[in-house]
Amino acid sequence: MSARRDKSELDLFRASVRRFLVEQVAPNAAEWRTRGYIDRDLWRKAGALGLLCASAPVEYGGGGGDFWHETVLIEELASIGFPDFSIPLQNVILAPYYIQYATEEQKQRWLPRMATGDLVAALAMSEPGAGSDVRAIKTHARRDGDHYIVNGQKTFITHGHTADLICLAVKTDVAEAGVGGFSLLIVETQKTPGFSRGRRLDKVGLKAQDTAELFFEDARVPVANLLGGVEGRGFYQLMEQLAKERINIAMQALALTEAALAETVAYVKERKVFGKKLIEFQNTRMVLAEAKTAAAVTRTFVESCIDKLIQGTLDQETAAMAKWWATEKQCEIIDNCVQLHGGYGYMLEYPVARMWTDGRIQKIWGGSNEVMKDLIARKL
């Protein structure tokens, strides 16, 4: 049975999300893309409206919802053409680390302020020499009294330029060759001597989503900031969260696909070539019929994965299938949508062009699609 919540409640939530995005985001999106990051205040405004940590427990300031609430946010951000505002990273990827692994004191310290938008969170695993191969990270933390001394470098970190709270993957035991030497440290960026941010990276898309390098040079992080208070659990914590992260990406891919299709159907009904509307050409009709079918199939699969995720029965292999499938279909379909727009599809003032550039990362992050296929193949 579907674990989906009361539809009328989700509709009300959707209406409030849409109003917020239309009023607070749409008028500023172009300026934020040009300068490379959104207004810090947008996080607090979203928090005040209950959009942050929407599926976190109310006792920690969350909205008490479930993944269907997060789905509404993902769909509406895609629909307005601004996936750059990475609420899903804060809500779906970061908040669960704190909810599931933090000590009670740590939950009280950080979660309520993540929900108000006073704390913007980031997850820092990737390094110049360790992306797909997380085990290869070199950043390490050595205990010194009631602090860890952290040295190393991270790259490609979403919110790296603005984050207040970084969930940092480190090795607390460098001698341990296996995965037992990994831990997650929570770095409070305002209070950490030895921490610095590098360049804000110039990306192909998601221009208003800040992505940066991070540096740790004898950075001092209190032992009290070790997530969960026990060393050596970091790798397992990271792996356990991956299924949810991958369903988040699959849902984002589907939402972007559906938004691009809506844009394209409207465009081909208006645009005339050789005296006929574009929709009247058989090629247009075939391409869009195939795309609509693929999107519908993807929706059925991704929604079944969300049901399983909520029920706690989603396995890593199925999550990998959803991530691979939805993002491949997204890139293929949006590329066809660009083609149907002709030269206008290559102009960034057209939403479909931005969906094309914003969406390309989906096949790379959260575990590349090649890694997804490898995971699936292991269970053949």
Ligand SMILES: Cc1cc2nc3c(=O)[nH]c(=O)nc-3n(C[C@H](O)[C@H](O)[C@H](O)COP(=O)(O)OP(=O)(O)OC[C@H]3O[C@@H](n4cnc5c(N)ncnc54)[C@H](O)[C@@H]3O)c2cc1C
């Ligand atoms: C915009 C953006 C935002 C990001 N945000 C974050 C973030 O917030 N936090 C974070 O920690 N990281 C983040 N990343 C990093 C991202 O997760 C990595 O880029 C990704 O995991 C791939 O790692 P890599 O770039 O080092 O590529 P590599 O691992 O070097 O991969 C290169 C190629 O090799 C292929 N490959 C790798 N392994 C295998 C295999 N086993 N079999 C076959 N082929 C393989 C890959 O599929 C890829 O095609 C972000 C990246 C980008 C671009």
